[in-house]
Amino acid sequence: MKYQFRLASAMFCLLANCVATSRTDFSQIDRSEKSLRLQYAQELETKVLKVGPSQEISIGQFALQSLSNTSPRYFSVSSLSPLKSNDPLEPGVIVLRKVQVDRSLEFEDGTTKFRHATFASIVEFLVISPLGEQQRILGHSEQIISRTIPFSADDKESKDKIATSIQSAIEEGLRQIVSLEDFPSFFKSQNMFQR
Structure with a gap:
């Protein structure tokens, strides 16, 4: 027993x-x-938005930080690396190519009285299929409104609003990428390339 x-x-x-x-x-x-290789255009490391005679905001760094923080929520990232302008685009990779921030000031009609400012961002991704085909994905942010004249002496929030709008554009672009019809096969093919 x-x-x-x-x-x-x-x-x-x-x-x-x-x-x-x-x-x-x-x-x-x-x-x-489900692990993907991400790349970004190397020039994003130094991409800036001029906001005054001698003031610049590093929007490229905001975009890279957002990409690094946000992408793991959508898929597992095996690497994030720069892509030089003359490097070939490899199959099975997602590339963040561009970031742009639009800002505009609105004044009351016929006066110089400030009404509000708006910030909106757009990012461009390239999704390279296993066969080397490129698909362009644009991520847009909603317009963010500020009641303070941007980058004036009493402005303490414009930088944060720009960072928030870039984050929103990155998230929207990543959502579009994972909703692509052939995205599941994209995962598998990249795994084959990694082997």
């Missing part, structure tokens, strides 16, 4: 270990299949 109990216990432990190992293997496979 003791022998049968020990045998049953050993079999149970062995079975439990096999199930745990197979689950770990499947989750690792699943994670690696």
Whole structure:
């Protein structure tokens, strides 16, 4: 009886270990299949928005920070690296190519009385299919309104509003990418390239 109990216990432990190992293997496979390489145009590292005679906002750095923080919410990222302007575009990669911030000031008709300012951002992604085909994705932010003249002496929020609008544009672009019809096959093909 003791022998049968020990045998049953050993079999149970062995079975439990096999199930745990197979689950770990499947989750690792699943994670690696859904792991993507991201790249960004190297010039984004120094892309700025001039906001005054001697003042600049580093919108490229805002975009890269947003991409780095946001993309893991949509898929697993195996790497994020710069792409030089003369580098070839590799199949199975997503590239953040451009970021742009539009701002405008509105005054009351016929006066110089300030009404409000608006900020809106747009980013451009290139999705390179496994066959090397390129698809251009644009991410837009909603207009963000500020009641303070941007970058004036009493302005403390314009920089944050620009960062927020870029973050919003990045998120919108990533949502479009993951909703592409062929996105699931994009995952699998990139995993093949990684091997």
